[in-house]
Amino acid sequence: MNMASVGILFLFFIVIRAQSEGKTFVKVECKTGNVGQYGQQSMLDCVVTTAEEIKDPKILAVAWKKKGSEDNSDKTLLVFHRGETTLQPGYRFAESSWNDRNMNISLLITNTMMVNNGDYKCLVMTDSGDEETETSLRVTAKYNKPTIRSIPEKITRRENVVLSCSSVGGYPEGELRWFDEHNKDWTASSEMEAELTKDGLFKLSSKLSLLKNSIFSKYTCVVFNSSGGKEDEVALEIPDTATSEGQEQRKVSDQSSKIVAPLVVIGSLIVGLLLALLILRWWSQRDHREVPTCESDAEQGGHVETYKECEDGTV
Numbered sequence: 001m002n003m004a005s006v007g008i009l010f011l012f013f014i015v016i017r018a019q020s021e022g023k024t025f026v027k028v029e030c031k032t033g034n035v036g037q038y039g040q041q042s043m044l045d046c047v048v049t050t051a052e053e054i055k056d057p058k059i060l061a062v063a064w065k066k067k068g069s070e071d072n073s074d075k076t077l078l079v080f081h082r083g084e085t086t087l088q089p090g091y092r093f094a095e096s097s098w099n100d101r102n103m104n105i106s107l108l109i110t111n112t113m114m115v116n117n118g119d120y121k122c123l124v125m126t127d128s129g130d131e132e133t134e135t136s137l138r139v140t141a142k143y144n145k146p147t148i149r150s151i152p153e154k155i156t157r158r159e160n161v162v163l164s165c166s167s168v169g170g171y172p173e174g175e176l177r178w179f180d181e182h183n184k185d186w187t188a189s190s191e192m193e194a195e196l197t198k199d200g201l202f203k204l205s206s207k208l209s210l211l212k213n214s215i216f217s218k219y220t221c222v223v224f225n226s227s228g229g230k231e232d233e234v235a236l237e238i239p240d241t242a243t244s245e246g247q248e249q250r251k252v253s254d255q256s257s258k259i260v261a262p263l264v265v266i267g268s269l270i271v272g273l274l275l276a277l278l279i280l281r282w283w284s285q286r287d288h289r290e291v292p293t294c295e296s297d298a299e300q301g302g303h304v305e306t307y308k309e310c311e312d313g314t315v
């Protein structure tokens, strides 16, 4: 080995040492567990930290990338290089007037969508070393107030009913549960489906079958998020009037003959009784009446009975 090759080896050694030491001079520290709400701003919170002996560090380049499912499908969202920042719409530095002396390189996502859910890479070059780190964003979306529909639409308790409840716009997958007016849980008798919609959010639908003879007066459909937190609910009241109305109508049509028959009997009894009373009265009046009054009574348009009485009296 001659001196030249020893020299090259030595140099090589120094370069490697410098690089590995450089890594310890510069670090990018990211907050773990970044959470974003669908439709709102979210932040990937990262700062560059340098060893104490480095005074006034300067950032030369920053690149924020969203990791794709494959390594080569990373999408570049923000690049700072040679004093210029290039951004994809909807992304910027969280610090509003960021410059190369600002170690807070947090990325702000202005309107969080489900596509923002996932892993990110952040590359930083400074005048005292380079660093690359990874962080992630977990996007959640709140479920909307559920809606209830019944089939058939009008609940009569003469036929079985299927209640269907649905809630859209949530993430991750949640759950719909059913309760009656006593807060008894009927979820076990229901069937739920979760469907991923185009915007990457879930639509939850649940069907609860009710037997005509065991329908309660109120059903509540509650939507819970993936961690079991209650998000919203909707109640369906089944009014008693609807029930009794239905029952009355049925009685009238089914049992009309049963009701009419006794009515006829009672009615004729009452009519007979009244007739008997009238006849009694007539007899008692006839005993005390004087005959001559009868003609004037008839002219004045008096009672038929009085007229008859007159006729009877004169015959």
Ligand SMILES: *[C@@H]1O[C@H](CO)[C@@H](O)[C@H](O)[C@H]1NC(C)=O
Binding pocket: 045, 046, 047, 094, 095, 096, 104, 106
């Ligand atoms: C970085 O800047 C953002 C926006 O000003 C701020 O909300 C965040 O707390 C900062 N991060 C750190 C670690 O200081």
Ligand SMILES: *[C@@H]1O[C@H](CO)[C@@H](O)[C@H](O)[C@H]1NC(C)=O
Binding pocket: 140, 141, 171, 172, 225, 226, 227, 228, 229, 230
């Ligand atoms: C679920 O709801 C609870 C209570 O409202 C909330 O604290 C939690 O962050 C929510 N979880 C998700 C994944 O949305």
